[in-house]
Amino acid sequence: MSLFRLTLRNVLHRRFLSLLTVCAVAITVAFIVLLTLSRESVEQGAKKGYGPFDLVIGAAGSETQLVLNTFYHIGAPTGNIPLAVLDQAKQDKSVDQAFAMTTGDNFKGFPIVGMDSGYFFTRYGDSKLQEGVMYTRTGETIVGAYVAESLGLKVGDTFSGAHGLVQEEAHESAEAEHGENHGAGEHDEEHDEEHAHESFHYTVAGILPELHTPDDRAVFTTVDYAWAVHELAPEDREITAVLVKPASLLGAHDLKQALDGSNGVQAAYTSKAVSDVLNAVDQGSRLLSVLTAICVLLAGIAILLSLIAAVGERTKDVGLLRLLGKSRAYVWLTLTSEGLLVTAAGLIFGLLLGHLGAYLLKDALFAQAGIQIEPYHWTPEHWLIAAGALSIGLLSSLGPAFRMYRMHPLALFKS
Numbered sequence: 001m002s003l004f005r006l007t008l009r010n011v012l013h014r015r016f017l018s019l020l021t022v023c024a025v026a027i028t029v030a031f032i033v034l035l036t037l038s039r040e041s042v043e044q045g046a047k048k049g050y051g052p053f054d055l056v057i058g059a060a061g062s063e064t065q066l067v068l069n070t071f072y073h074i075g076a077p078t079g080n081i082p083l084a085v086l087d088q089a090k091q092d093k094s095v096d097q098a099f100a101m102t103t104g105d106n107f108k109g110f111p112i113v114g115m116d117s118g119y120f121f122t123r124y125g126d127s128k129l130q131e132g133v134m135y136t137r138t139g140e141t142i143v144g145a146y147v148a149e150s151l152g153l154k155v156g157d158t159f160s161g162a163h164g165l166v167q168e169e170a171h172e173s174a175e176a177e178h179g180e181n182h183g184a185g186e187h188d189e190e191h192d193e194e195h196a197h198e199s200f201h202y203t204v205a206g207i208l209p210e211l212h213t214p215d216d217r218a219v220f221t222t223v224d225y226a227w228a229v230h231e232l233a234p235e236d237r238e239i240t241a242v243l244v245k246p247a248s249l250l251g252a253h254d255l256k257q258a259l260d261g262s263n264g265v266q267a268a269y270t271s272k273a274v275s276d277v278l279n280a281v282d283q284g285s286r287l288l289s290v291l292t293a294i295c296v297l298l299a300g301i302a303i304l305l306s307l308i309a310a311v312g313e314r315t316k317d318v319g320l321l322r323l324l325g326k327s328r329a330y331v332w333l334t335l336t337s338e339g340l341l342v343t344a345a346g347l348i349f350g351l352l353l354g355h356l357g358a359y360l361l362k363d364a365l366f367a368q369a370g371i372q373i374e375p376y377h378w379t380p381e382h383w384l385i386a387a388g389a390l391s392i393g394l395l396s397s398l399g400p401a402f403r404m405y406r407m408h409p410l411a412l413f414k415s
Helices: 003-013 015-047 063-071 084-091 118-124 145-151 168-178 184-199 225-230 249-259 270-313 315-323 328-369 380-406 409-414
Strands: 055-059 095-107 110-115 140-143 158-160 201-207 219-221 241-246 265-269
Touching: 015 270, 015 328, 015 380, 055 063, 055 249, 063 241, 063 265, 063 270, 084 095, 084 241, 084 249, 095 118, 095 225, 110 145, 110 225, 158 184, 241 249, 249 265, 265 270, 270 328, 270 380, 328 380
Parallel strands: 110 219, 140 201
Antiparallel strands: 055 241, 055 265, 095 110, 095 241, 140 219, 158 201
């Protein structure tokens, strides 16, 4: 009987214990794979999330909040700033491009973002729309590929937005749950605002291609949409942020020094704010690494206990093999190959399970954070995971195998 067939027979003979060991290895590997894919997706998504816009100008407050809302469409804006800030940025000689952004409304949970159409050409080049044309008039929109797919939107469809960054229905249900009561005047004001949003209709002029950035999950329209919805007078018009592509890093520094902290306005380095977020993610990853190490240790212990049990069951079988002329090396290989076979089976199932988990989580992760995990991506760390798993399987096998290796054939029958 070949070594492989003997090893396979031994594994199948102890199906339940072998299955538990395979599951322990598979769960550990799947957890590590999912963690690796998620961390890489967060890093890649964060790096390409803001494009060439190294500086963002907005209302005073948290720089991280400003950047996350502006480029990743996460959370609430820090507030509004005067429209004159845009003119000041455009007139600065150190600025290559500057685009105003307005936000604060949503359509079925997806943010409606007012943005100058030049933003898309500056950031994405000459990428063609998936369908339709770029918006040119107030009320026309282009929608991200993820929004169009999720809501089934097509060119020519019309819809109305809602105030806030979440669906109005969710807001109302939350109020009902907490039993909030408003005065008549406040209720009338909210009713008028809701009516203003419902009476303003958007038309889908185009659908963006898959950009693999947070812009896939936003609805874009002209900057003046918020002014039109609320019928604001020219002197009351404000914007949420200004996205700046500086001509040089020195120019970005000069503009930041000129605007930061003046009249409730702040200017933030985009890369710095994103780095702060990534540092926080890294700290969380370190905590998960501790859990990963514990899982690896438990998987190694599971393999070790499985093989110790196998040694106790097959002492006489091993002795018979020795009496039939099989060498000590052969006996040693039967046990180590059993550990490697169980580990390899767990490794394969773990890799499949980890990528399956990434596939199932990709939409939820993208919908919440604009980070697109790639479930089919194979990273260099996968090879390290495979090598590490097989090494743990081999090391766990050495102890029981060495014990059998040292024993005399007749002593095996006496034990």
